[in-house]
Amino acid sequence: MSALEIMDPKMDAGMATTGFKTFEEAIESGAAPIELTIPQLVDVFDHILACEATWQNGHALAQTVFSCLYLLNVDRTAPNALLHAFCKTTRASCSMIRTAIALADIHEEEDFITMAYGLPVEGEGDSRCLALLNTVEEVVARQLRGCKGGLSTKKKSLEDAEPLQDDPALEEGYCHAILCRLRFRKALYHILTYMDKPQGRGLEMARKHILVALSELQNIRSSSAFLSFGQAPDSVVESKERGSTASGRVAIGFDECVNRRLLAPTPPRSISILSWEDTLAYFEKLLQDLDRICSLPMTLGLEEILQFVMDYQKLKPDLFARARLQLLLLHDGKLLGRDPLAIALVKVFNVPQSVMANDHQTQAFTTQAARVTKQLLKIMCTNTAWQRRKLGRILQDWGNLLQQSKVTRDVSIEGSQLGDEVIQTENMLTAWVAEQTCWVVRQFLMLGFQLDLYSLSEFCMVYWYLDHVLLSALHYKLAKESQTTPAIDSPDSVKKKGKKKKGSAALKQPKTPKDGKFMYSVHLLQCYSDLCKGFIWMLTALTRDRKLLHRETIFNTEQERFFQRFDLLHKLMIPAPMSYFHYKDSTSQMHISVKELYQLSYDHFMAVQQHLQELGASAAKASELSAVSRTQLALEVKQMEQVSLRNRVALQIVHQVGPGDNLRVSFEFSQHPCFPVAVVKKS
Amino acid sequence: MAETERREADGSAKEADIGRVEEEDSKTSDGAGSGRIEYVSYKDETQLPDIMALIDQELSEPYSIFTYRYFITLWPDLCFMAFHEGKCIGTLVCKMGQHRNTFRGYIAMLVVVKQHRGKGIATELVTRCIQVMRDAGCDEVTLEAEVTNLGALALYGNLGFIRAKRLHRYYLNGFDAYRLKLLFPRPHDANRMLLGGGYSMDPYQMHDCSKLDHDHDQVLFTKATSFSIQVQNS
Numbered sequence: 001m002s003a004l005e006i007m008d009p010k011m012d013a014g015m016a017t018t019g020f021k022t023f024e025e026a027i028e029s030g031a032a033p034i035e036l037t038i039p040q041l042v043d044v045f046d047h048i049l050a051c052e053a054t055w056q057n058g059h060a061l062a063q064t065v066f067s068c069l070y071l072l073n074v075d076r077t078a079p080n081a082l083l084h085a086f087c088k089t090t091r092a093s094c095s096m097i098r099t100a101i102a103l104a105d106i107h108e109e110e111d112f113i114t115m116a117y118g119l120p121v122e123g124e125g126d127s128r129c130l131a132l133l134n135t136v137e138e139v140v141a142r143q144l145r146g147c148k149g150g151l152s153t154k155k156k157s158l159e160d161a162e163p164l165q166d167d168p169a170l171e172e173g174y175c176h177a178i179l180c181r182l183r184f185r186k187a188l189y190h191i192l193t194y195m196d197k198p199q200g201r202g203l204e205m206a207r208k209h210i211l212v213a214l215s216e217l218q219n220i221r222s223s224s225a226f227l228s229f230g231q232a233p234d235s236v237v238e239s240k241e242r243g244s245t246a247s248g249r250v251a252i253g254f255d256e257c258v259n260r261r262l263l264a265p266t267p268p269r270s271i272s273i274l275s276w277e278d279t280l281a282y283f284e285k286l287l288q289d290l291d292r293i294c295s296l297p298m299t300l301g302l303e304e305i306l307q308f309v310m311d312y313q314k315l316k317p318d319l320f321a322r323a324r325l326q327l328l329l330l331h332d333g334k335l336l337g338r339d340p341l342a343i344a345l346v347k348v349f350n351v352p353q354s355v356m357a358n359d360h361q362t363q364a365f366t367t368q369a370a371r372v373t374k375q376l377l378k379i380m381c382t383n384t385a386w387q388r389r390k391l392g393r394i395l396q397d398w399g400n401l402l403q404q405s406k407v408t409r410d411v412s413i414e415g416s417q418l419g420d421e422v423i424q425t426e427n428m429l430t431a432w433v434a435e436q437t438c439w440v441v442r443q444f445l446m447l448g449f450q451l452d453l454y455s456l457s458e459f460c461m462v463y464w465y466l467d468h469v470l471l472s473a474l475h476y477k478l479a480k481e482s483q484t485t486p487a488i489d490s491p492d493s494v495k496k497k498g499k500k501k502k503g504s505a506a507l508k509q510p511k512t513p514k515d516g517k518f519m520y521s522v523h524l525l526q527c528y529s530d531l532c533k534g535f536i537w538m539l540t541a542l543t544r545d546r547k548l549l550h551r552e553t554i555f556n557t558e559q560e561r562f563f564q565r566f567d568l569l570h571k572l573m574i575p576a577p578m579s580y581f582h583y584k585d586s587t588s589q590m591h592i593s594v595k596e597l598y599q600l601s602y603d604h605f606m607a608v609q610q611h612l613q614e615l616g617a618s619a620a621k622a623s624e625l626s627a628v629s630r631t632q633l634a635l636e637v638k639q640m641e642q643v644s645l646r647n648r649v650a651l652q653i654v655h656q657v658g659p660g661d662n663l664r665v666s667f668e669f670s671q672h673p674c675f676p677v678a679v680v681k682k683s
Numbered sequence: 684m685a686e687t688e689r690r691e692a693d694g695s696a697k698e699a700d701i702g703r704v705e706e707e708d709s710k711t712s713d714g715a716g717s718g719r720i721e722y723v724s725y726k727d728e729t730q731l732p733d734i735m736a737l738i739d740q741e742l743s744e745p746y747s748i749f750t751y752r753y754f755i756t757l758w759p760d761l762c763f764m765a766f767h768e769g770k771c772i773g774t775l776v777c778k779m780g781q782h783r784n785t786f787r788g789y790i791a792m793l794v795v796v797k798q799h800r801g802k803g804i805a806t807e808l809v810t811r812c813i814q815v816m817r818d819a820g821c822d823e824v825t826l827e828a829e830v831t832n833l834g835a836l837a838l839y840g841n842l843g844f845i846r847a848k849r850l851h852r853y854y855l856n857g858f859d860a861y862r863l864k865l866l867f868p869r870p871h872d873a874n875r876m877l878l879g880g881g882y883s884m885d886p887y888q889m890h891d892c893s894k895l896d897h898d899h900d901q902v903l904f905t906k907a908t909s910f911s912i913q914v915q916n917s
Contacts, residue, residue: 005747058852109851385849385859451849452830453861455840553843555813560866561845 019257023072032069032253034080038165038174040252041082042227044070045181046276047251048090050244053282054274056097056320058111062259063271065094066119069253074123081139082178085132089185092126096192097320104323106378109386112319117262130189137182140164144175173226177246180219187213191290195324199337203294210291214284220246221280244273282318289321292628293328298336302344302373304624305329305336307521309380310443311632314673319383326381330374341370349432355425362425365404369433372397376440388447391440392568398437399572405429431476434574438473441575445469449674456667457550459676460539461562464583465569467532472575474525481522520622520633523615527608527640531675534604534647538678540587541597546661547654547683598655605651608644612637639672646671650678718768720804722811725755725762733771734764741794754778754791760815761788763808765795772796775808779821788816790826793835806838813842817867824865829858839863 006012020026036044048068055064070077070087077084098121101107102114143164164174190209194202227247245251256270274282292312300308312325331337335344345366346356355362372394379390405426445466448454454462542548562580570577589597619625619633650665657663664683667676725734735751754776755762765773773795779788790812795805816824827850828835836846844863853860 008745008747057857111852383851385851389848453846453849455845458845551841553841554810555817555865556843556868560868561843564845564847564864564866 020255023258026069026255026258042177043245043247043249043251044253045086046245047254050273050279053279059271061119062262063256066259067254067256069255081136085136086185088126088129089133089189091123092129093189093192095121101323104326106326106382107319110319133186140175140179147171177223177227180216184213184216184220187216198331200298207294210287214287217284244276246276286321289317293325295627297626302348307629308626311629314632322381326378329377341374342366345369349428351425352421355421359422365429368404369401372401384447385451388444391444395572398440402433402573405433431479435476438469438575441469441569446674460536461583463532463535465566465578467529468578469575470525470529477522519618520615523611523618527611527615530604530608534601537597537601541594542665545594545659547663547665598651602648602651605644605648612640642671643675643677646677650680653680721766723764725759734774737771737774738792738794761812763811765804765808772799773804773808775812777812779816785822786820788821788824826863827860828863829854829860831858
C-alpha cells in the first residue's frame with residue numbers, strides 16, 4: 001500500500017516545485033524580515049498561537065509551529081526585542097509541552113509525534129526567556145502609561161520610551177494588544193513550569209497564573225475589534241474562516257513547505273491552521289482543564305482518584321491536559337508522587353498488619369495489584385476510544401489477579417490466629433479485585449455508548465449485560481461498606497450447592513452500611529441498574545409490539561453479535577460470564593403481556609427517581625469527593641432525572657395508543673451519554 | 684476518504700479506505716429506469732484501467748498501479764464491478780488472509796459514481812463479495828469507515844456488521860473512524876456460543892448466572908406495581 005509512483009506529484013514529495021526549498025532560501029528572499037511594524041508583529045504573535053494550538057491538536061511540528069521562519073532561527077530575531085522574547089518563550093513552552101506529553105506516554109493514538117526530526121525545539125538560554133519577556137513587557141507598559149498620560153499634554157520627557165508605531169491615535173490600542181499577548185505568553189510559561197513540579201507543589205501557583213492567563217485571553221479577545229478595524233468586512237465569510245489572526249490579515253514570516261524534507265517521504269498533507277476563534281477557544285478550554293487538575297486535592301485516596309479521572313474525562317480534555325494529569329497522578333511511579341502504589345493499596349485493602357508483614361503471598365499479591373492498578377490509572381488518562389480498547393486488553397490481568405488472590409495458603413498457619421486473619425485477608429483482597437474488575441467492565445461497556453459503538457438493535461443486550469455487571473459491583477461494594485466479609489464462593493461450590501443456593505441468596509441482600517462513606521457510589525449503581533432494567537423491558541416490549549423494528553441480517557444473527565460484544569468478558573470469573581441463551585431466556589418473558597412489560601419498565605424508571613433523591617442526599621454528605629466529581633455528579637443526577645421522566649412519558653404514550661406498529665420509536669442520547677430518551681412519532 | 688499516507692508514515696495500517704457511498708436502504712438495482720445494472724467479477728487486466736479510473740476519480744487518495752495490482756492480482760475473486768450501459772459505474776476491491784488466529788476478509792475500496800448512488804448498487808457489490816469470502820472460509824470481514832459516513836455505516840449495519848472499535852482521529856481531516864466487523868456463524872462451534880470461561884452449563888438452564896453475588900430473579904419483580912401508568916393526563 002505504500003507503493004509510490006515517482007514523479008507523480010500526488011505521491012512524490014520531490015515533485016512539488018513551488019515555494020522555497022530551504023529555510024535559507026526563504027530568508028534570503030526576504031520572507032521573514034526582522035523589521036516589522038507593530039500590526040505585523042501582532043499578526044505574527046497571533047499566528048504562532050494558532051500554530052501551537054494546531055500542533056497540540058495532532059499536527060506535525062514542522063507544518064505548524066515550525067512553519068514560522070522566525071522560530072527556525074530564533075537568534076536571528078535578536079535585534080527585534082519583542083519578537084525575540086516572544087519567540088524564545090514560545091520555543092521554551094513548546095519544548096516543555098512536548099516533553100510532558102512524551103513522558104506521559106499516552107499519545108500513541110493521538111497523532112502526536114514527539115520526535116523533532118531535527119527541528120530546533122530546544123534553544124540555548126531558553127530558560128532566560130522570562131527575563132527577556134519581563135524587560136519588553138516593562139517597556140511596553142511604560143509606553144502605555146506614557147501615551148495615556150500624553151493625550152492631555154504633548155510634553156515628552158527623555159525617559160519616555162519610543163512609540164511602538166507611527167499613528168499616535170492608535171498607540172494605546174496597539175500597546176494594549178501587545179501587552180496582553182506578552183502577559184498571556186508569560187502566564188502560560190509560568191503555568192507550565194509550576195505544573196511540572198512534582199507532588200503538586202506548584203499547583204497553587206499554577207492556578208494563580210491560570211487566572212491571569214484567562215484574564216489576558218479575554219483582553220486578547222477584546223483587542224480583535226481594534227486590530228481588525230479597517231479590514232474590509234466580508235459578510236459572506238464567517239468569522240471562523242477569517243484567518244488565524246485577530247486582524248484577519250495573513251501573517252508574515254510563515255511557510256508551510258519549507259520543512260518538507262523533514263517529513264515522511266509521502267507527500268505531506270496541506271493542513272489548515274486553526275482559525276483565530278478556534279485558537280482562542282482551544283486555549284480557553286485548555287486553561288480550564290488545567291485548572292481542574294490544579295484543584296485536585298493532594299490528599300485523595302486511590303478510589304477517589306479513580307473517580308476523579310473518570311469524571312474528568314467526561315469533560316473531554318485534550319491531550320496535553322490529560323498528559324499533565326497522568327504525570328501528576330503517577331509521578332515517579334508513585335500515587336500523586338508520594339506513596340508507592342503498593343503502600344496506597346495496603347491502606348485501601350485495610351489488611352491486618354500482622355498478615356502484611358508475615359504473609360509472603362499477600363505481599364506478592366499487593367505488588368501485582370499495584371502494577372495492574374498503575375496500568376489502569378495510566379489507561380484512564382488516554383482518549384476514550386483508545387481507553388476502551390486498552391481496558392478490554394487489561395481484563396486478562398484483572399482476571400489473573402483474582403486468581404492470585406485466592407491462592408491457597410500455607411496449611412501450617414491454619415487454625416492459628418494468623419491463619420484466621422489470613423483467611424479474612426484473602427476474602428478482603430478477593431472482594432477488592434472483584435469490585436475493581438466490575439468497575440473496569442462497567443467502564444468498558446458504558447464507554448461503548450459514549451463512543452457510539454452500539455446500534456439500536458444491540459441496546460437491549462448491552463443494558464442486560466451491563467445490569468448484570470452493576471449488580472455484581474453492588475454486591476461487592478455493599479459487602480465492603482457493611483464491613484462484613486462477603487462469602488466468596490468459587491463457582492464450583494456454587495454448582496455443588498445447586499438449588500440450595502436459591503434460598504441463601506436472600507442473605508446477600510443489601511445490608512445497611514455502618515459507614516456513610518461511598519454511599520453515593522452505591523446509590524449511583526442502583527440508579528444505573530434501574531435505568532438498565534427500564535430499558536431492557538421497554539426495548540423488549542416495543543419490539544414485541546412492533547413499534548421498534550429489527551431487521552434480519554443475511555450474513556449472521558444476533559447470536560454472533562452477542563458473541564462479538566461479550567466474548568472478551570467471558571474470560572473473567574467475576575463478573576460471571578453470561579450466555580446468549582440466558583439473555584434470550586431472561587428477556588423473552590412470553591408469559592408477560594406487552595402492557596405489563598411497559599408497566600414494568602415504567603416502574604423501574606420510577607424507581608430511578610427515588611434512588612436519585614438518595615443519591616443527591618448521600619453525595620452532599622460525601623466530603624471526600626473532589627470538586628470535579630461533585631460537579632459531574634450533580635450534572636448526571638439532572639440528566640438521569642430527565643431520562644427517567646421523558647421515558648416514562650414515552651411509555652405512557654405507547655401504552656395508551658394500543659398494540660401494533662401505529663407508532664415509531666427511536667432513541668436519542670440528548671440528556672445522558674449512556675442512557676437515551678425514547679422519541680415517539682407517528683409511523 | 685482514504686488516508687493511508689499518514690498511517691503509512693508510522694508503518695501501521697496498510698489498508699486503504701472505502702470511498703463515500705451515499706447509500707439509502709437497499710432499493711432495487713434498476714438504474715433509474717434507464718437500463719439494468721450488470722455485476723461482474725474481475726476477469727483480466729483489461730478491466731484494470733476502468734477500475735483505476737473510477738477509483739481515482741471518486742476517491743481523494745492517490746493509489747499507484749502497484750496497489751491495485753496487489754489487491755486485484757492476489758484476490759481477483761474479491762474484485763467486483765457494476766456496469767451500466769457498458770460503462771463501469773461501481774467497483775469493489777478486497778482481500779483476505781490470516782490475521783493472528785482468524786481468517787479474515789478486508790474491504791479496501793468501494794466506489795459508486797455519484798449519479799448512481801442510492802440505488803443499492805454498493806450493497807449488491809458488497810453482498811456478492813462477502814458471499815465469496817464466506818464460502819472461501821473467512822471467519823469474519825472487517826473494514827474502516829469514517830464516523831460521518833452515515834451511508835456506509837447504514838449499508839454495513841444492515842448486513843450485520845457491528846462497530847467494534849472507534850479509532851481516534853484516524854483520518855487526517857481529524858475525523859474518527861469505526862472498525863466494522865462482521866462475524867460469520869460457526870455451526871461447528873456451537874458450544875463456544877454458550878459460555879466462555881470453562882463453564883459447562885446446560886444452555887437451557889434458566890438462570891446460569893452463577894449466583895455468585897446476586898440474583899436476577901429476585902430483582903425482577905420486587906418493584907410493587909404501585910406506580911401504575913397514568914393513562915389519563917395527570
